[in-house]
Amino acid sequence: MKRRGWVDALFIFPCALAFVMVIIFPFFxxxxxxxxxWDGVNPAISWVGLANFTGMFSQPQFLYSFMVTLLYTAINIxxxxxxxxxxxxxxxxxxxxxxxxxxxxxxxxxxxxxxLGYIWQFLFNNVLLNVGxxxxxxxxxxxxxxxxxxxxxxMSFVNTWQYAGYIMMIYVASIQSISxxxxxxxxxxxxxxxxxxxxxxxxxxxNAFTITIFLTLTTSFKQFDLNFSLTNGGPAMRFxxxxxxxxxxxxxxxxxxxxxxxxxAEAQAKAVxxxxxxxxxxxxxxxxxxxxxxxx
Numbered sequence: 001m002k003r004r005g006w007v008d009a010l011f012i013f014p015c016a017l018a019f020v021m022v023i024i025f026p027f028f029x030x031x032x033x034x035x036x037x038w039d040g041v042n043p044a045i046s047w048v049g050l051a052n053f054t055g056m057f058s059q060p061q062f063l064y065s066f067m068v069t070l071l072y073t074a075i076n077i078x079x080x081x082x083x084x085x086x087x088x089x090x091x092x093x094x095x096x097x098x099x100x101x102x103x104x105x106x107x108x109x110x111x112x113x114x115x116l117g118y119i120w121q122f123l124f125n126n127v128l129l130n131v132g133x134x135x136x137x138x139x140x141x142x143x144x145x146x147x148x149x150x151x152x153x154x155m156s157f158v159n160t161w162q163y164a165g166y167i168m169m170i171y172v173a174s175i176q177s178i179s180x181x182x183x184x185x186x187x188x189x190x191x192x193x194x195x196x197x198x199x200x201x202x203x204x205x206x207n208a209f210t211i212t213i214f215l216t217l218t219t220s221f222k223q224f225d226l227n228f229s230l231t232n233g234g235p236a237m238r239f240x241x242x243x244x245x246x247x248x249x250x251x252x253x254x255x256x257x258x259x260x261x262x263x264x265a266e267a268q269a270k271a272v273x274x275x276x277x278x279x280x281x282x283x284x285x286x287x288x289x290x291x292x293x294x295x296x
Contacts, residue, residue, distance in 0.1 A: 034269035039262055052269035060240040062270065065253040066277075068152060069221060072249060075156040076163075076220040081212055083160055084167030089197070091168060092175045102172065106165040113162075117229025120158045121145065145230060148237040148246035155223075155230060155247060162226075163219065167212045174208035175201065210289035217285055221278050224251040250274050 034052055036045045056062045091102045111119075125143045132140020144154040178201065186196045202209075227233070233248035233256065248256065254274060258267035 030268050031272060033265055034272050036265050038265040038268075040258075040264040041262070048265070052266045053273065056266065056270055056273070060242040061244045061248065062253055064239045064244050064246075065248050065250050068247065069223075069250045072152055072156060072223070073217055073220040075152070076159055077213060077216050079156055079160040080163050080167055080216045081209070083164040084212065085171050087164060087168040088171030088175060091172050102169070105168055108162045109166040111162065113225030114229045116158065116162055117226045117231075121230050124154060145247075146235055148235055151231055151235065151247040155226065158230060159220070159223070159226060163216070167216065170208055170212050170215075171205065174205045178204050206289070206293040210286060210293060213289060214282060214286055218278065218282055221281065222251055223249055224255065227252045228255075250277075 033045075035047060035049055037048050038045050087101075087105050091098050091105065095101070108116075124145045128140050129143050131137070132142075139150075144150045182200060182204075183196055186200055191199070227247065227249050231247045233245035233252055235246055236243055237246040238244070250270075251274070254267050254270045257263050257270060
């Protein structure tokens, strides 16, 4: 039976309409508002051109948020993927209770970011602090989220604790798709465990690494809920002669500009820049990893 194009279009239309109304239309309206002085309250809107875009790059808080977001993303890409890969090796090994390990490692990912942030805030400010003071452990004698030089590492630790189990499942699926006969043949040829992992398993998992690094990059770059509930952008520090929030990532900086300072147009301009940066970094990462897949 010959399919008719209008039937396909009829089925696609509801989803396409929702996508246009919820994603495409607001995106272009947002670009328009980013070039105005819109504050979300006053109906009188005037055109300011690129003033909001040029102005943000002279703000110490925005510049620092951009730099600390890059640092946070880089730390997470390494930590989450290394921990997730090691957990996947354990979950696919011949160890007893390996199925229980898979479930246990994945459970933290089911906890919402807001709830997770408040739980770990209590742990950092009370439990770990008391342990450090009782045992005389220097770096735990004060809360890790109260110091500008440790707060990003503390956030990355919590994010890894939550997200590594999800990344592990992708690695587990990739490992299980590789025939056991390949690894057995390498073992018979005299390759030790680490040789089999580095020379056979990892190259054959190149596609999985492309996916997991992309997911880790985009998730870390867009981080908001954990940032909001765990540190709320704090603690304070000085940068370029101004007092700023040392752990305020880009997403939270946009939120603070819009809701804290009521500068909606400026926040929208930051959101446009944020979108462009995320797209550029994501495309570069996928391009590099895809080239490595071909080389592997």
